[in-house]
Amino acid sequence: MPALELRAVSKSYRSQWTFARTPIVRELDLEVEPGEVFGFLGHNGAGKTTTLKMMMGLSRPDSGEIRLFGEPHLNAAIRRRVGFLPENPYFYDYLTGREFLSFMGRFFGLDGAERRRRVDELLERTGVATAADRPLRKCSKGMLQRLGLAQALIGDPDLVVLDEPMSGLDPIGRREVRDLILDLRRRGKTVFFSSHILQDAEMLCDRVGILVSGRLRSQGRLRDLVGDRVRSWEVTVVGGREPLPGEVLSRRQGEVLRRVTSEEELRALLSQLAGSDGRVVALIPQRATLEEVFLRDVRQADDCAADSAGAPPAA
């Protein structure tokens, strides 16, 4: 049974004054298996946050179905197994970090001692233990973000939903969050997070979905989308007699960076170098990146839109 399932979920924004409807999310079909880390990727404004809000029952889809662990998502009880971190979280600013976490913990039926223990543990884990007794209004964005993570985990959820978990964090903080997510996967939890930073997804995710203008353009295992195939090699060369195969990308202090795009070309380069006293300093295979997949999807979406805009009306 999938941990999370969306079927044909759509939502439009209805203007208050006119009858215009702006679609935000269109016909989303999505599945996340238990134990996976799923990256939900897209530009800002693509509809990611809206989708996450619908998943958590904060807003209603116009059509379609959402299920959490097989249960209809509006069932409040199922949220016992889900933790949520909203984007740019706000909390009650007169509470201290500890008070806030403790308050959140109450909804999971934890008794006093157990709750205290869990709160302490999470404060440690998310790295805000030092600021735990400061009122939240005095905390920096980074600390609030970490506290947001902590409250998402307070109920020891099986599914963790994070909206832009890296936002507001410095590189160290982002690494910590990455480690946290990996740790969650190790423990068998399911993680669903949205981001517009593709590198994070590349490092963490088992599967991704790319959302462009409200539609899921690509979805699947990272490996499948990006491909295992090496597409080119970047070779740093010293010496050798021109002409050599491969496009020159740059030169620096006698070293030349060249790109070759096929196995044959690579073999030719290597043998010519060997034959002309050239030396290979570095050889780096380039696989396709997620960014390229993403950009391709965006371009396709634009083309589609252009087509439908320019297309003659259907007969």
Add this chain to the structure above:
Amino acid sequence: MEILPIALNTFREAVRDRVLYLILAFAVVMILASTVLGMLTVGGEEKIIEDFGLAMIALFGTAAALFIGIGLVFKEIDRRTVFTLLAKPIRRGQFLLGKFLGLALTLAVNLVVMAAAFFLLLAVRGLPAGGLWVAIWLTYFEILLVTAVAVLFSSFSTPVLSALLASTVYVVGHLTWSLKLLEEMIESPAARATIRMVYLILPNLEHFNVRGDLVHGVPVSWGHIGFATLYGLGYTTLILLAATAIFERRDF
């Protein structure tokens, strides 16, 4: 039970709201000022002090209900603190009820402080205070009703509009008693039926007003106290149900 932590948290939040203390300070000052007014009269200052004190308690209690009630729900939604809360295993109705109960507790404390000032004043002036607590008891249920209305409106509209609408309901609630008089004066049975319906739907807040009787020494029957309390609780529940229905449909 998920409602309780929300109620307590709301109480905690309300108690830190400066507006509450401002209203309270004002109220206490006014209650004590009644003694100054009492000096202006020719005999019978007891009536002045009692009338004025009870009226101030009702007035400021209602003001507190409106200001704080409207502010609290709106603040929650506006500041998006509601996201983290509603993502928890809690139903929307429970959330709203929790907020309401927190408010109810806050307003009860507010009322008790004002009442304490009032009874203290009476004690210092050597005036009897027996039976006046009934006025304050019923005032509390009137305030609860108004609070529910404030929560209803602020669950879907801006604070300014909510304040306006809730105040209007308060004013109308104190006018509905005259609808009954109107009904008697009208001939047409259809018009009478309509007026009767309107009267039943709108809240009649005068049911909670026993200040006149008590200050004039006319005791209020237990029956009236009981039924008025029941009316208040029933009506408040209906309003909260409506608020919950609206709140459940709301997108965030």
Add this chain to the structure above:
Amino acid sequence: MVAAVALGGALFAQGRLESSAQVRGDSDHLLYLPSGRLLKVLDLGYSEVLADLVYLWSIQYYGNYPGGVRYDYLLQIYDRVITELDPRFADAYVLGAAILSVEAHRPEDAIRLLDKGVRANPEDWMLPFEAGFVAYHDLHDYPRAAAYFATAIERPGVHPVVRRFHAEMFNRAGDRETSRRYWEEILRTADSDYLRGVAARHVHDLTVEIDLAHLREAIAEFIRVHGSNPADLRDLVRGGLLRVVPVDPDGRPYVYDRTTGSIARARGRSAP
């Protein structure tokens, strides 16, 4: 600096406004007081406080300004506003009536106001008493006063003196028999020696007056019939004009002067 100028300006303007208000005549703002019935609908349940405030204002107003014109609206304020807002506001009726009768010399209006209070407050004995007192003191309308006192007596907690007023009104009105009847009842139900003494004295005096009146009547009749004064009071009995020769309550005979035909009290002190 700016604050000082602003404050000075405001105070100066206030002073000018206040003096011009006096010149304009303060009865102007009385006209802006809407009727109590309308106010009662609009006041959102704060009727009693509003009544109190208008009452307090009226006390200041009527206490502070000289001149006669202000009484024009006195009844309006008390009758139409204050007591409409709070019909049980006993002090307002009393004070309003007091000002009306004592200062404005309008006892009828005072009684009108008190009538309203009497109707609206069936448990209050003070209001009918005040009405009766105005009727007695200002209008010298003793039967009317007696009626008010009778109403007062029926009400709970009435002060005993009201019954005495009541009894005495009949005497003032000339109806000594009824007066004595009430005084006798007071005497019968008196619970203190003082009261007994007072009542007994009234009964005594009334009895004497009644007797003397009877005797004078009989003498006058005798003269009419016989053309001359009776020789002695027994003639009146013989003539069938009296059943028996009355003596005063102390047992002393009345003094009859044959030459003048007049009758007078017995001489000497009466019994205590």
